[in-house]
Amino acid sequence: MKIAVTSENLDFFQCFSSEKKLKIIELLIDKPMNIGEIANELDVSSTIITRHINALESAGLITCQLSPGKRGLQKVCSISTNEVILDFTSKNTLPSNSITFELPIGHYSNYKVEPTCGLASVENYIGMVDDPRYFSNPDKTKASLLWFQSGYVEYELPSYLFDKTDQIQSINISLELCSEFPGHKDEFPSDIHFYINDELLGFWTSPGNFGNKKGTYTPDWFSCGTEYGLLKTLIVDNTGSYIDGVKLSDVKLSQLKLNNKNNQRLRLSSPKETSHPGGVTIFGKGYGNYDQDIKVTINYK
Structure with missing residues (x-):
């Protein structure tokens, strides 16, 4: 922030x-x-x-x-x-207008995952747990929770939101997530990588897979161990890429090849080739401590 x-x-x-x-x-x-x-x-x-x-x-x-x-x-x-950055260099960092929308957890457009993995709605599991084939189940759109040990899921940001690409000041993406461990393990680091249009923005190391207490919104029937994540805010602007105000990289908006002809692609990845290959769990509405899906805000000048 x-x-x-x-x-x-x-x-x-x-x-x-x-x-x-x-x-x-x-x-x-x-x-x-x-x-x-x-x-x-x-x-x-x-x-x-x-x-x-x-x-x-x-x-x-x-x-x-x-x-x-x-x-x-x-x-x-x-x-x-989790952190506030004080900006002494700008008289007004607030955009004059913005568009906010939420991407449901199950509305991914592409994936490649390996067990442990699975999907759940607020009522029940979707398909078989630990079988990646069920990530293609048509009921995936009902998912409010997903998890995988390695691989990625990719979401599409609608092209019509980028008609004024030259006026975009920042893209803010807020979501609740943590590592993935069978059951849960509060100390289990995982390097979670973020991409927009195949451009690596950087990675955040989740400290663990949390199940030491009940998630505020996690249904009582869900008993896999994982209960909640941490709310993280990813920001890309004209100075670089940040998570909760901490700089991830020098990747700027101009490097993302944004356009209004195609949907823009947001990818969350847990590669095997990293220091902490600990998987990803993504929480949506009805799970975790924050009753939201993947919230995307596009700020304009």
């Missing part, structure tokens, strides 16, 4: 001048929590916590989702970024 150091972002910086807001951030770093849980932990009324939560959400520091609770819907809050 990159923030311009300007008065226009005063609301963002004010979040760090409040002890209560900082304590809320500290709590949410450990795990997602609802309003009542935060209020109990800090011994403050839910009304006051709600006010702080609204400010943090407006600043982009947390995300909130409505989830079924014991007494109706509850607001579950999660940290939205």
Whole structure:
């Protein structure tokens, strides 16, 4: 996450001048929590916590989702970024307009995977687990969770989104993911590589395959061990490629060969030939700690 150091972002910086807001951030770093849980932990009324939560959400520091609770819907809050980069060089890093859409986990257009692997909807498994042939099952479009030990899945970004290619300021891709291990293993690093149009943007090393506690949205019936991932934000702009504000490479928008004639291709890969060949698990709506699919935002000048 990159923030311009300007008065226009005063609301963002004010979040760090409040002890209560900082304590809320500290709590949410450990795990997602609802309003009542935060209020109990800090011994403050839910009304006051709600006010702080609204400010943090407006600043982009947390995300909130409505989830079924014991007494109706509850607001579950999660940290939205692991790192913030302060930009002193630009007076305005915010684009004047943008387009955001979500790619369902099962809507991949191409794949090559090896076991362990599988697909699951929010209701059940799709096909046979550990049989790559079922990645061609027509029901794959219902998948909200997929995993593979090595190989890749590739998604298509619709060509009509790139009619103003010369005006694109950045492409932001947000998704929840982790390593892949049979059952789960919280310390199991994996180098997950990111490509757009066959251009390697870089890789992020996932620390493990997490199952030490139940994922906020993971269905109760799902008992393979993996419960949640980490929310990562991949950004490509005119200065390079970043993940959560940390530079991955010098690959810029101009090197991606973007055009409006063909769909653009996003690939997530776990190659065997890497320092940590630990596979990939991708979480969509109905799984993990963030109720979203692969969220893509194209920012324009």
